[in-house]
Amino acid sequence: MRRNIVLSLLFHATVIIVAIVGLPDISKRELNLDRPIAVDIVNVAPETNAPPPAPPRPEPRPAPPKAQPTPPPPQAAPPPPPPPKPQAEPAPAPTPKPAPAKDKPKEEARPPEPRLAKVQPKRKPPPPDEMASVLKTLEEIKQRPTKTDETAKDRKKPPPPEEKFDVAEIQKALSQRPRPHDPSKALSISEIDLVRRQIEQCWNLPAGAKDAHKMTVEVRVIMNVDGTVREANLLQQARTLTDPFYRAMAESVIRAVLNPRCQPFKLPPDRYDVWQTMVLNFDPQGIL
């Protein structure tokens, strides 16, 4: 009898300890749950090297993954009971109840990693595999319907949402796509600097020309996807007809832009729509 009591006490003590030890685990799990978000950030990075645009994007994304963890609990719920069940249900019942919400994640916590990993692959495999940016937006859309239907049953539903996004959702996704790209800040300073340095190497200034320091030349450049220049047009073409010094300066600029030695420009190909046309402003003021 005593032995049983001692065992019972020991058991309770272990349960309590587990509960206590599990608590910090919960917070850790939450952090862990956030980590997959970091994976998303990695996906973002190649798109926007620019520091400014990056932060706004990862934030919205964390939301969807958070939504996902909620579904796992139901799944996880079944497994945790088994351990207690075999044992006596008496006291444990109350303890799990106060922290049921917490406990569920706690206990899932350990298994969740594999489970989430298992579960996620089922859902996520399609997204990363196909075209990155479009699929991401599609992924978000997927999650919206799941939120509405959210139940434990949702698990089994993954296939239906895939069928759903076929028409309207793709359109939505495509229409939403440009939103995350901030066209004005799309290229980071370092990326622009890289191109700038390339062009500077090929800009052979007509140094010593009269008033050369007062002549700024603007060129609109139409780019090919591979970073080579398809077309370069002066914005102040008319001035070249009247001012031979300006024409010399403008031609030096055109030669710089068209010089094959300095091409292709090192621009991120996935944001071609950002740099498809650019205005290059050649300002010799600081040089001459």
Next chain:
Amino acid sequence: MTDELSRKGRERRRAAAMAAAGVGVGALGGLGIRPARAELRIDITRGTVEPMPIAVTNFLGGNPGESTHGRNIAHVISANLERCGLFRPIDPKAFIQSAESLGNLPRFGDWRVLNAQALVQGRVRIVPDGRLRAEFRLWDVFAEQQMVGLAYHTVPDNWRRVAHIISDAIYKRITGEDGYFDTRIVYIAESGPQRRRIKRLAIMDQDGENHRFLTDGSSLVLTPRFSPTLQEISYLSYYQNVPRVYLFNIDTGRQEVVGDFPGMTFAPRFSPDGKKVIMSMAQEGNSEIYTMDLRTRTVTQLTFHSAIDTSPSYSPDGGQVTFNSDRGGSQQLYVMDANGRNVRRISFGTGKYATPVWSPRGDLIAFTKIHQGKFYIGVMRTDGSGERLLAEGFLVEAPTWAPNGRVLMYFRQEPSDARGGGGRTRLYSIDLTGHNEREIVTPTDASDPAWSPLIP
């Protein structure tokens, strides 16, 4: 009634305006204009200053005589472009496409591979009347366009001048500035021991060719100056120890005395229209600035100051004069109106400033500066800002501008040793950027260069 009519009229106009606006917006939409999107903009604020790679092919001829002229012309053009420092002619051995196969349209890809940014091709013919016809085309290799194409006729012996004129055309088309290859240089050729120096007036093409002496050296000559409008030189000659100003016409060889000017140390400079000269003369121990009308020989005094005012030079529009004066305590540069009023000091640096010369382009003033025992050739803007020293040495002096205001020439003397050796004195040119300093090869020691305007 009238009110109602006018109200209806207003409404109609408003409706029409709205409709027009609607059409405008629709048109914008139809054109796919997206006003909200900001275009990517990159500022390029640095570049390189390197000679432009240019390919000059031999000018084709129909027979050996023509081909020889063609080769010579291409050689002179190439040398001119190289010497000016703005171009780097590519070694013809590297050419992929031969001059013969250039035809009417070069294979631009073959020239891009060489990084040639411009290409010169030409043709030489002796036409039935015995004259030489030289034509050339200048191509922009990257843009694949002809930049300029011209033809000239001359007597065959004058091929060198045709080459200079073609060089000028290429230079002008690419830089936007007039060339200076079809010009001459007068200078003082010095020979003999330092104590009994023989100084003769000499003239040559800007590349050192066609050199000849204009005076025999029997009397000392100094400071030749070119007229900006004629092939005429003024210079100072000491005849029986009295300085006299002469005018010498290069084309005719005619020489005339302008007058005796005791106390003169620099020859007068011409006004931009060539009708007047401006000079400094010392009278009663005080040097002042005067002008003289070359036709009427009337002399006008411009400065009235107890300080020494000397070495005046006109601005290219003739409206202002720069000179140096020690009226501020040390020798500095000043600018005044052509009538002698509104005198203002423009140089405020340390050291002494001398021999200011206004650029033919009008934007700069070249000068000699003496500071801590060294001489410098420099330029500054006409308000005194942006001073830049281009050359320095034991003795560098007497800057003169190329007619396009882009290149300076001066002379440089090396120090002589205790035994009277050394003291080599030569002419040098330097680009306005301070790069490309070149010696102009002369048969003897040389000083006091003067650059001619473009030969008419």
